[in-house]
Amino acid sequence: MTLPQHTTVAVIGAGPAGLLLARLLERSGIDCAVLESRDRTYVEQRQRAGILEQGTVDALREAGATARLEAEGIPHDGIELGFGGRRHRVDFPSLTGGRRVWVYAQTEVVKDLIALRLESGLPMLFEAPVHAVEGFDADLCTVRYTHGGEERTLTADYVVGCDGFHGVARTAVPEGASRTFERTYPYSWLGILADAVPAYEELIYAHSERGFALASMRTPIVSRLYLQVPNGEDPGNWSDERIWDELDHRLGADASWRLNRGPITSKAVLPMRSSVTEPMRHGRLFLAGDSAHIVPPTGAKGLNLAASDVTVLARAFARLHTTGSTELLEAYSDTCLKRVWRAEHFSYFMTTTLHTDPGQSGFETRLQLSQLERITTSAFAAGELAENYTGLPID
Ligand code: APR
Numbered sequence: 001m002t003l004p005q006h007t008t009v010a011v012i013g014a015g016p017a018g019l020l021l022a023r024l025l026e027r028s029g030i031d032c033a034v035l036e037s038r039d040r041t042y043v044e045q046r047q048r049a050g051i052l053e054q055g056t057v058d059a060l061r062e063a064g065a066t067a068r069l070e071a072e073g074i075p076h077d078g079i080e081l082g083f084g085g086r087r088h089r090v091d092f093p094s095l096t097g098g099r100r101v102w103v104y105a106q107t108e109v110v111k112d113l114i115a116l117r118l119e120s121g122l123p124m125l126f127e128a129p130v131h132a133v134e135g136f137d138a139d140l141c142t143v144r145y146t147h148g149g150e151e152r153t154l155t156a157d158y159v160v161g162c163d164g165f166h167g168v169a170r171t172a173v174p175e176g177a178s179r180t181f182e183r184t185y186p187y188s189w190l191g192i193l194a195d196a197v198p199a200y201e202e203l204i205y206a207h208s209e210r211g212f213a214l215a216s217m218r219t220p221i222v223s224r225l226y227l228q229v230p231n232g233e234d235p236g237n238w239s240d241e242r243i244w245d246e247l248d249h250r251l252g253a254d255a256s257w258r259l260n261r262g263p264i265t266s267k268a269v270l271p272m273r274s275s276v277t278e279p280m281r282h283g284r285l286f287l288a289g290d291s292a293h294i295v296p297p298t299g300a301k302g303l304n305l306a307a308s309d310v311t312v313l314a315r316a317f318a319r320l321h322t323t324g325s326t327e328l329l330e331a332y333s334d335t336c337l338k339r340v341w342r343a344e345h346f347s348y349f350m351t352t353t354l355h356t357d358p359g360q361s362g363f364e365t366r367l368q369l370s371q372l373e374r375i376t377t378s379a380f381a382a383g384e385l386a387e388n389y390t391g392l393p394i395d
């Protein structure tokens with residue numbers, strides 16, 4: 001595959017943001033080209049998120065990309081909060097007017113969108129790292145990339161950085177033209193994939209004196225579980241047995257319930273951080289997804305924020321394409337940032353309420369337990385969690 005010399009929208013990155021944007025633009029008859037630095041196998045195998053909000057499912061449906069999701073996605077109507085030796089269910093539909101979430105791994109979303117892009121024959125190049133983005137403050141953008149050992153350029157009317165936290169697009173913005181707001185957390189997650197049937201119907205978020213644990217899933221026979229660990233923890237310090245024992249302890253296993261165990265097929269330590277870069281647009285350069293913002297995974301917002309960014313952006317490009325109006329493009333950053341900061345706050349709330357900071361005082365622990373108790377005894381407090389978790393409607 002070679003790329004054209006020029007396209008309307010150059011998309012940097014073939015993660016969920018770049019792939020969904022390309023598909024939505026295709027559905028609006030807008031040409032674009034996708035450049036991805038890694039190879040297809042790497043992109044499709046990266047273990048990431050697993051929860052889709054209703055809005056994300058709607059966007060994938062609009063993109064004609066839900067055939068497998070409809071067949072294999074698992075709808076969930078609630079989660080469980082574990083604390084003080086008990087588990088409490090938070091129901092979503094009754095608190096949100098019917099909203100729910102779906103368990104369907106980001107890896108599968110990426111595979112589905114890549115397959116559709118390849119089937120369309122439209123421009124997409126793997127192993128094509130972009131190293132410069134120029135001209136976005138004028139009328140013609142130039143994207144410089146490498147492929148097959150050759151330096152190449154692609155000109156475009158617009159460029160969208162969907163290249164993640166470590167991408168090049170955000171760094172192309174002139175010094176002083178943007179501000180980044182950040183927070184790092186004094187702990188990380190040890191995440192595992194296991195060939196073990198989940199011993200729970202819905203996700204369990206557990207607060208314990210030894211730290212947070214999350215029981216999630218990928219399929220009816222694959223469990224996805226996480227343990228809070230100190231920053232910089234070496235996964236090699238954790239034998240399979242130690243992981244299962246600690247998960248059981250934090251998730252409240254007892255004589256009547258414990259996790260099903262099985263071979264652990266993936267083990268990795270993930271850092272926890274929040275970050276927002278404002279604005280998300282600079283002239284003809286737009287930032288979407290992780291290239292603009294990062295959330296700690298506790299609120300399951302990363303993938304869903306990427307989907308909502310590109311849904312807003314695709315609508316804006318469609319408006320330009322059909323009417324010539326740049327109104328929605330000009331409003332893109334403000335429109336997205338309202339939702340981004342809401343998701344940042346919810347992710348911060350879930351993270352700081354459920355995790356135990358190293359050296360946390362007894363006073364702070366009791367505040368956490370009081371907040372969790374409030375959620376499980378007040379429909380108003382539970383509703384606030386349910387609305388945020390299932391995702392606010394996309395403007
Ligand atoms: N040139 C081309 N591609 C690049 C470059 C570059 N210079 N830098 C990064 N990329 C690619 C990465 O290889 C990756 O495939 O951009 C893609 C960015 O994808 P993601 O990091 O998945 O970001 P995004 O699409 O915004 O999706 C956000 O992914 O990382 C998770 O937790 C995050 O669930 C959230 C979701």
Ligand code: PHB
Pocket residue numbers: 048049050051203214216217224297298299300
């Ligand atoms: C996951 O399944 O990977 C997952 C689910 C919910 C979260 C975070 C991660 O909050």
